[in-house]
Amino acid sequence: MSELALLGGPKAVTCDTDLNSPMKKWPIFTEEEENAILDVLHKNSMSDTGLAKEFEAEFAKWMGTEYALGFNNGTASLLASFYGVGIRKGDEVICPSVVYWAACTSLLSLGAVPVFADLSRDTLCIDPDDIERKISDKTKAIIVVHYLSHPCDMDRIMAIAKKHNLKVIEDVSHAQGGKYKGQMLGTFGDVAAMSLMAGKSFAIGEAGMMVTNSKEIYEHARALGHYERFTENTTTCEDLLPYVRMPLGGYKFRMHQMSAAVGLVQIKYYDERCKEIRKAMNYFWDLLEGVPGIRAHRTNEAEGSTMAGWYAAHGIYVPEELGGLSITRFCEAVRAEGVFECTPGANLPLHSHGLFKTADVYGDGKPTRLAYATRDVRELDKDLEFSNVVGKYVYNIPWLKKYIPEEIEQYANAFKKVALNYKELLADDPGDPEHIGAWHFHKANK
Numbered sequence: 001m002s003e004l005a006l007l008g009g010p011k012a013v014t015c016d017t018d019l020n021s022p023m024k025k026w027p028i029f030t031e032e033e034e035n036a037i038l039d040v041l042h043k044n045s046m047s048d049t050g051l052a053k054e055f056e057a058e059f060a061k062w063m064g065t066e067y068a069l070g071f072n073n074g075t076a077s078l079l080a081s082f083y084g085v086g087i088r089k090g091d092e093v094i095c096p097s098v099v100y101w102a103a104c105t106s107l108l109s110l111g112a113v114p115v116f117a118d119l120s121r122d123t124l125c126i127d128p129d130d131i132e133r134k135i136s137d138k139t140k141a142i143i144v145v146h147y148l149s150h151p152c153d154m155d156r157i158m159a160i161a162k163k164h165n166l167k168v169i170e171d172v173s174h175a176q177g178g179k180y181k182g183q184m185l186g187t188f189g190d191v192a193a194m195s196l197m198a199g200k201s202f203a204i205g206e207a208g209m210m211v212t213n214s215k216e217i218y219e220h221a222r223a224l225g226h227y228e229r230f231t232e233n234t235t236t237c238e239d240l241l242p243y244v245r246m247p248l249g250g251y252k253f254r255m256h257q258m259s260a261a262v263g264l265v266q267i268k269y270y271d272e273r274c275k276e277i278r279k280a281m282n283y284f285w286d287l288l289e290g291v292p293g294i295r296a297h298r299t300n301e302a303e304g305s306t307m308a309g310w311y312a313a314h315g316i317y318v319p320e321e322l323g324g325l326s327i328t329r330f331c332e333a334v335r336a337e338g339v340f341e342c343t344p345g346a347n348l349p350l351h352s353h354g355l356f357k358t359a360d361v362y363g364d365g366k367p368t369r370l371a372y373a374t375r376d377v378r379e380l381d382k383d384l385e386f387s388n389v390v391g392k393y394v395y396n397i398p399w400l401k402k403y404i405p406e407e408i409e410q411y412a413n414a415f416k417k418v419a420l421n422y423k424e425l426l427a428d429d430p431g432d433p434e435h436i437g438a439w440h441f442h443k444a445n446k
């Protein structure tokens with residue numbers, strides 16, 4: 001009989017794999033959050049801003065930035081950041097193609113032009129060499145996403161930005177609290193924005209946060225969708241003063257007070273909980289060091305770089321070391337061992353979606369992405385070699401929240417067993433479909 005569960009052998013994972021088990025449960029809420037939410041209800045202050053401002057102050061202190069501004073979601077915090085750094089019609093903005101759509105899609109509403117860059121194979125983050133190749137005299141900014149919790153190569157990116165006088169917007173939605181060479185992610189660029197929605201590692205419900213050290217960026221970002229806080233008393237930028245008390249974008253971006261209330265509790269425990277997650281995840285990867293076909297997606301902690309709360313944990317697949325076994329078949333065998341999370345792929349590349357190819361959203365008579373462009377930037381998408389196939393080289397792994405060695409060993413053994421017995425899987429390998437991955441990650445819902 002085969003050792004592999006897929007071929008009739010015993011399962012490697014026999015522990016409780018439920019998403020509500022101590023190992024998997026996230027976020028962790030206690031009576032403290034419940035009381036904080038009830039307090040908002042009892043005070044009838046759901047749409048006020050007091051708690052949001054308190055949470056912003058705590059968040060800025062935690063990040064070490066001058067300013068923090070709360071939003072109703074991460075998507076809005078990104079749009080306001082784009083506006084805040086001065087991105088306007090016709091500006092080209094470089095961003096990774098393999099990423100969740102909110103990292104860049106709202107650029108279209110500003111008339112800006114997304115220019116996609118490829119990923120680095122080891123970090124799965126934007127490739128600095130490709131950023132350089134995509135720069136033109138129209139380039140205004142770079143959006144970097146610390147993807148799947150991995151910090152981008154900020155040394156190189158900031159050097160490129162400086163050389164070409166470009167703004168840098170960090171999307172920290174996957175990596176709140178993570179560090180690059182000892183420095184907090186979100187404090188390298190001109191501004192950082194992030195989601196704090198319920199599925200992320202810093203999870204407080206529907207909410208987003210923007211942080212910056214620039215008063216000008218802060219005030220301009222606030223003017224777009226925070227009309228009640230955009231006043232003559234709080235505004236110092238001359239160009240904004242004539243327009244106070246109206247949201248310049250016609251948006252309303254206020255954070256819900258229940259989210260702020262949860263945030264004020266979560267922020268007290270977040271770093272400590274992330275530390276435990278990293279201990280668990282690093283142990284998982286340590287157990288798999290040297291196993292053929294398998295590479296960790298993680299940082300060099302000795303350098304002071306961390307994977308934050310290890311949101312959307314993924315592994316890197318090396319099929320050449322497993323006789324070319326497809327990732328589809330590999331993951332099928334790992335799932336059979338009892339690791340239900342192990343699915344192939346990450347986000348599908350945005351440049352392959354019709355929204356960035358043909359859609360005329362605002363009636364410009366041409367694709368929205370090109371409405372104010374001076375060149376057909378879709379031509380540049382042809383070079384996104386790794387982005388087009390990234391799904392064949394990455395897979396989901398369990399997001400482990402507790403250091404319980406016996407359980408972690410079971411998970412690691414599932415991967416190891418499949419990798420070491422790969423030859424038995426080659427015969428019935430159906431190969432990979434053309435597209436692997438999804439536009440958005442799904443979480444089991446009730």
Ligand SMILES: *Cc1c(COP(=O)(O)O)cnc(C)c1O
Pocket residue numbers: 073074075076099100102103145171173174194195196197206207208
């Ligand atoms: C979740 C996410 C966002 C959007 O945040 P919302 O709070 O869902 O609006 C933006 N960028 C990335 C990379 C994300 O994962």
